[in-house]
Amino acid sequence: MNSVSNSTHPSSLRRRDLLQQIGLIGLGAALAPARLMAQAPASQLAPFNRFPAMMQDWLMDQVVRQEPEVNDWKSREDAERYVQDVRRRLRESFGPFPETTPLNAKITRVLERDGYRVENLVFESRPGYLVSGNLYIPSNLSAGDRRPGIVGLCGHSSNGKARDFYQSYAQALARLGYICLIIDPIGQGERMQWPTGWAETKMQGTTGEHIQLGNPLCLTGEFLGTWFAWDGSRALDYLLTRPEVDPLHLGVTGLSGGGTQTAWMMALDDRWTMAAPACFITTLRHNAENELPADTEQCPPGFLKLRLDHSDCIAAMAPKPVILLAQEKDFFDVRGTVAAYERLKKLYAALGKPENLQLYIGPDPHTMSQPLREAMYRFFHKASGRQAIEREPALTLEKDEDLWTAPEGDVRNLGSSPLLKINAGIHAELKRKRPAFASPRELVTRLNSLLALTPENHNQIPSYRILRSRGNRQYPAKGNTCYMIRTEEGIEIPCIRLTEEAGFISRPAPGIPKAVLYVSHRSADAELRSQDWLKKMAGEAGDAVFYACDLRGIGDTQPDTCGANQFERPYGSHYFYAAHSLMLGRPLIGQRTGDLLSVIRWLIAQGHQEIHLVGSGWGALPVAFAALNQDAVKHVTLKHALTSYETLVDDPDYRWPDAMMVPGILRWMDLPDVYAALKPKLLLNADPWGSKDGMNP
Numbered sequence: 280m281n282s283v284s285n286s287t288h289p290s291s292l293r294r295r296d297l298l299q300q301i302g303l304i305g306l307g308a309a310l311a312p313a314r315l316m317a318q319a320p321a322s323q324l325a326p327f328n329r330f331p332a333m334m335q336d337w338l339m340d341q342v343v344r345q346e347p348e349v350n351d352w353k354s355r356e357d358a359e360r361y362v363q364d365v366r367r368r369l370r371e372s373f374g375p376f377p378e379t380t381p382l383n384a385k386i387t388r389v390l391e392r393d394g395y396r397v398e399n400l401v402f403e404s405r406p407g408y409l410v411s412g413n414l415y416i417p418s419n420l421s422a423g424d425r426r427p428g429i430v431g432l433c434g435h436s437s438n439g440k441a442r443d444f445y446q447s448y449a450q451a452l453a454r455l456g457y458i459c460l461i462i463d464p465i466g467q468g469e470r471m472q473w474p475t476g477w478a479e480t481k482m483q484g485t486t487g488e489h490i491q492l493g494n495p496l497c498l499t500g501e502f503l504g505t506w507f508a509w510d511g512s513r514a515l516d517y518l519l520t521r522p523e524v525d526p527l528h529l530g531v532t533g534l535s536g537g538g539t540q541t542a543w544m545m546a547l548d549d550r551w552t553m554a555a556p557a558c559f560i561t562t563l564r565h566n567a568e569n570e571l572p573a574d575t576e577q578c579p580p581g582f583l584k585l586r587l588d589h590s591d592c593i594a595a596m597a598p599k600p601v602i603l604l605a606q607e608k609d610f611f612d613v614r615g616t617v618a619a620y621e622r623l624k625k626l627y628a629a630l631g632k633p634e635n636l637q638l639y640i641g642p643d644p645h646t647m648s649q650p651l652r653e654a655m656y657r658f659f660h661k662a663s664g665r666q667a668i669e670r671e672p673a674l675t676l677e678k679d680e681d682l683w684t685a686p687e688g689d690v691r692n693l694g695s696s697p698l699l700k701i702n703a704g705i706h707a708e709l710k711r712k713r714p715a716f717a718s719p720r721e722l723v724t725r726l727n728s729l730l731a732l733t734p735e736n737h738n739q740i741p742s743y744r745i746l747r748s749r750g751n752r753q754y755p756a757k758g759n760t761c762y763m764i765r766t767e768e769g770i771e772i773p774c775i776r777l778t779e780e781a782g783f784i785s786r787p788a789p790g791i792p793k794a795v796l797y798v799s800h801r802s803a804d805a806e807l808r809s810q811d812w813l814k815k816m817a818g819e820a821g822d823a824v825f826y827a828c829d830l831r832g833i834g835d836t837q838p839d840t841c842g843a844n845q846f847e848r849p850y851g852s853h854y855f856y857a858a859h860s861l862m863l864g865r866p867l868i869g870q871r872t873g874d875l876l877s878v879i880r881w882l883i884a885q886g887h888q889e890i891h892l893v894g895s896g897w898g899a900l901p902v903a904f905a906a907l908n909q910d911a912v913k914h915v916t917l918k919h920a921l922t923s924y925e926t927l928v929d930d931p932d933y934r935w936p937d938a939m940m941v942p943g944i945l946r947w948m949d950l951p952d953v954y955a956a957l958k959p960k961l962l963l964n965a966d967p968w969g970s971k972d973g974m975n976p
Contacts, residue, residue, distance in 0.1 A: 324752060326805035330771070331839035334832050334856050335570070337769040341863055342567045345583040347591065350622075352629035358597075361626065365591045369546040372579040372587065373505045376547070380406050382517055387684045387693075390677070394418055395453035397677070399684040401693060404513045409695035411469040411684040412462040412514065413440055415453035420523055427528035427663045428518040431461035432511055432544070434535030434558075435485045435574075437478040439468020441679040444534070444647040447671075448655065454672040455656060456665065458524050462514050464507060464536065465698055466492060469688050472697055473931070477679065477688050485536075486574050487849045490937065492698055493575025495928045497861075499705050500943035504576035506698070508543040515550060527552065528663040532655055534558050534647040535611075538604075539577045542592040545601070553662040554596060555655040557604035558645055560589045561615030567859060569612055570840045572850045575858065580942060584864030590619035597623070598632035600662035604651050608644040616640070635662075699931050706928045709946050719956045722948060723907045729941050730869030730904060732876070740884045741765050741877045745785060746773075754807045755814040756825070757781040766831075766877035770870075773835040774828040774878055775803055777817055787885040793823035794887035798875060800896030800919065802834035803827035812918070816893070823891065828878055830871040830901060832856055832938070847936065847974060857937040867938040868900060875905040879912065889913045894920070896968070900939060903953050906960055915960045919968045923950045926970040935973030 352358040384402040398414040417426065431449050436442035440449075440461045452459040463470045466480075466488030473481045473488060482488045493503040511531065518524050530553040533541040538559025545554050563583060566573065579587075593601050601623075605616040620638040627636040639654040653671050660667055679688070686692040716722040746761040756777035763771040774796075778784050797813065799806050806813055807827055817825045829835050838852040845851035860867040882890060891914040894902025899920035906912045924945055927933040954964060 324804075324808065326802040327749075327773070327835040328837055328839075330773075330836045333770065333836045334838045334852070335840050337831075338567055338856060338859055339564075340769055342564050342583060342859070345586055345863065346562075346564060347586050347588050347622075350625065352626055355629055355631060358626055358629035362594060362597055362630075365587070366546070366595045368585045368587055369591065369595055372581050372585055373508065373543070373547060374502060374580075376505070376509055376512065377405060379516070382513065382520070384517055384520070390681060392418075392675070395450065397682070399682060400517075401684050401690060401695075402513065402517050404510045405701070407694070407696045408698070408701060409470075409685075409690040409693055410462050410510050410513065411440070411690050412460050412517075413449065413682050413684075414521075415449045415457075415459045415461070416523060417453050417456055417458070424523065425525035426523060427457050427530060427659065427665075428515075428521070428524035428526075429457050429459040429530045429532065429659070430511055430514045430518065430544075431459055432531065432533030432537035432540040433461065433464055433467060434533065434537040436467060437480070437485055438679050439463035439470070439478075441468060441677070441682045443676055444652070445537075446676050446682070447649075447674055448532070448647060448652045450674055450676075451652065451656065451671050452659075454674075455660075455668060457530075457659070458518065458521065460514050460518055462510060464540065465489075465503075465510070469683060469685055469690050470695075471689070472699065474689060483849050489574040489576055490849045490854065491931075491933075494935075494937055494940050495699060495702050495933070497575075497937075497940045497942050498924050498928060498945045499702055499709060500946045501702065501705065502576075502580055504539075504543055504579055507540050507576050508547050511540055511544045512548045515544075515548065525663075530554060530659050530662070532557065534604075534651075535645060536574065536577070539573075542589060543579075545596040546592040547595075549596075551596065551599065553600040553659060554593075555602045555604055555658060556593075557647055557651055557655070558606055558609050558611055560593070560603050560605070560619050561611045561613075562590070562618055563588055563862070565612035565615035565618075569610075570852075570855065571610060571612075572841060572855045573858065575937075578858040578862050580861050581864040583859070583862040588619070589615075590622050593619070593623055593636075594626055598627050598630040598635050600635045600658070602637040602639060602654065602658040604654060605638070605640045606643050606645060606648070606651065607640055608642075610645055613640060697931070699928075703928050706925065706945055710925075710949075713947065716948075719907075722952065722956055725947050726904060726907070726941075726944075726953070729866075729944050729947070730872050731865045732869060732873055732908075739877075739880070741881050743881060744771075752804060752808070755817045758784060760784045762787075762881075764828075764878050764881050766874040770831055770874065771836075772828055772830060772874050772878055773803070774826050774881075775807070777807075777820075777825045777827075787824075789886040791822070791824050791886060792888045793891075794882050794889070795820050795823050795825045795891045795893060796878065796882065797825070797827040798892070798894040798898035798902050799827065799829050799834055800898050802837075803829050804834060806895070810895075813895075823889075824887065826882070828875075830874045830898065832867070832871075833897065854937050857940070861942065866940065866942055868904075868941055871938075872901045872904045875901045876908060879905065879909050883911050887911070891916065894918070896920075897936075897939065897973075900950075903950070903957060907953070907956055912960060914963075915957050916963045916965065917954075917967075918965045919972070920954075920964060921950060921973065922967045922969055925949055930970040933970040933973070935970070939973065 382402040388399040390397040532555040534557040541556040758778040841852040
């Protein structure tokens with residue numbers, strides 16, 4: 280166990296004097312390594328969770344506020360302006376594509392089949408970063424014969440492009456005269472990042488792979504969805520190197536996560552002439568109200584803030600031919616698909632091409648079933664001027680291993696660099712070029728921008744209400760009162776005040792200059808009973824008033840959405856609100872920092888002029904960030920604070936949740952820079968946590 284930090288102030292005497300003044304001279308002993316994790320006897324009281332709907336209600340309000348405006352597009356000029364504007368906003372969300380580099384494509388095996396052949400190949404999407412694919416080509420093409428080219432993008436199949444219905448449509452397209460390149464997404468098939476065997480991963484499935492990949496990229500200012508989209512764009516680059524491909528007829532299609540990638544490709548690459556996204560296009564409002572999580576790559580930064588929705592990805596391609604494919608029994612709400620279609624119909628009509636937009640809803644669950652595939656074939660035939668077909672040709676599926684491009688079905692065996700290793704290199708370069716701040720205030724200004732703190736986080740004094748007493752909660756005090764402090768519309772933060780008087784106290788008594796505010800890791804209510812060091816701190820507060828709070832989505836307001844007991848899982852509610860927060864342009868850790876600043880202003884309004892801010896685990900980082908913004912905070916104690924964000928980038932098996940990520944922070948600073956800036960606040964940084972500690976109970 281790590282030792283407690285020594286004094287971070289130039290004068291140890293001054294630090295000791297401050298501890299004495301606020302009654303915490305025993306804190307050093309309480310935080311001694313041998314006793315730091317001591318636990319009180321287990322309590323029979325369940326932790327408070329009285330407001331589990333707060334986060335969902337708040338999110339729905341935010342999503343509805345950010346929905347795209349209803350457009351009538353009175354003229355072609357209006358519609359064309361909208362298309363150009365939506366392309367600009369999409370580029371702002373996804374960021375720029377990287378520099379185009381040589382593909383260095385290699386065909387590793389050829390399968391000759393009746394009527395077509397399959398070329399197993401790899402190409403470099405970025406230097407040293409291999410994409411595995413299968414190219415399906417009709418047999419016996421004559422010299423100069425060019426056929427429509429299709430890029431197929433896979434959903435969340437552990438065996439990637441070898442999944443039965445992905446093979447099916449790729450093979451059928453070749454039998455119908457198309458050239459189809461279907462690729463493995465990152466984290467799937469031959470591009471697993473944590474493989475334990477073929478089509479197996481140590482993460483919780485392919486979604487677990489994607490989420491584990493997305494967080495470190497977020498820290499360096501990258502977006503995983505842009506990496507997915509760039510792979511698809513480079514697949515199109517490869518198709519266009521083939522003399523058999525007709526550059527006038529280029530299509531893209533994919534199901535589920537492949538539907539996501541298809542949407543991103545339509546938004547970001549203008550070379551497509553037709554598209555068929557399947558089982559993804561709906562509305563973000565339907566996803567949010569249905570508590571439907573999506574992977575990191577499916578949640579573009581600032582997407583909601585920029586008033587974008589799934590339909591805008593199709594709008595970016597308008598008026599080119601597009602068919603929206605959906606299933607009646609899908610978890611992607613088909614009502615949202617219909618709403619997207621109805622909105623887009625108006626745009627296509629204003630652009631003079633209403634016939635170029637179609638909708639097909641199949642009868643099945645979430646799958647690329649034969650009716651959906653046949654609707655796609657018919658649409659591509661019409662869009663490319665080919666003779667109509669009614670049925671899918673007879674198919675013969677391949678064994679997974681016959682479609683491998685690399686030994687043992689793993690592109691790392693061909694020298695491909697893992698994505699997190701590439702991102703670690705990006706971080707190393709960022710760190711080398713990181714600018715020095717001219718002053719501590721400049722660091723704080725940049726940090727506040729990254730956290731998306733709004734002016735009200737600094738100025739307004741929040742209102743509050745007072746909850747009725749719940750009796751003896753076995754806190755280390757005779758009495759307690761819980762105040763609900765309103766930090767923004769729809770958000771209230773529970774703040775418990777411990778008192779020496781038994782029973783219930785209404786308004787906070789004025790005229791007490793000192794306060795200690797504890798910010799919980801998981802539950803202030805439970806931690807006040809279970810953590811010996813915290814009980815000792817509360818008991819020795821002396822003439823300081825002791826408070827403890829849960830920030831939004833923690834403890835008393837922990838959501839009950841996304842399934843029972845699913846809070847910490849990759850698709851649990853903690854992730855759900857963190858992902859939507861990124862689309863809102865307000866990272867969840869920034870929202871929590873704003874909550875804390877509001878609580879501090881409330882304390883100041885109650886007459887507290889000297890505040891000792893204490894944070895544990897997940898609460899430690901908002902404490903560190905908020906303390907830099909408030910002069911009334913005179914002393915900061917952190918317990919189990921993350922050592923650095925760099926450790927998460929360097930450790931593929933890190934264990935910190937998405938809610939702790941500050942987008943792009945490593946472009947400018949890291950946590951040690953923040954901690955150094957806290958030295959004037961007499962920082963005590965006790966028993967910091969490393970990369971694997973952040974999901975501990």
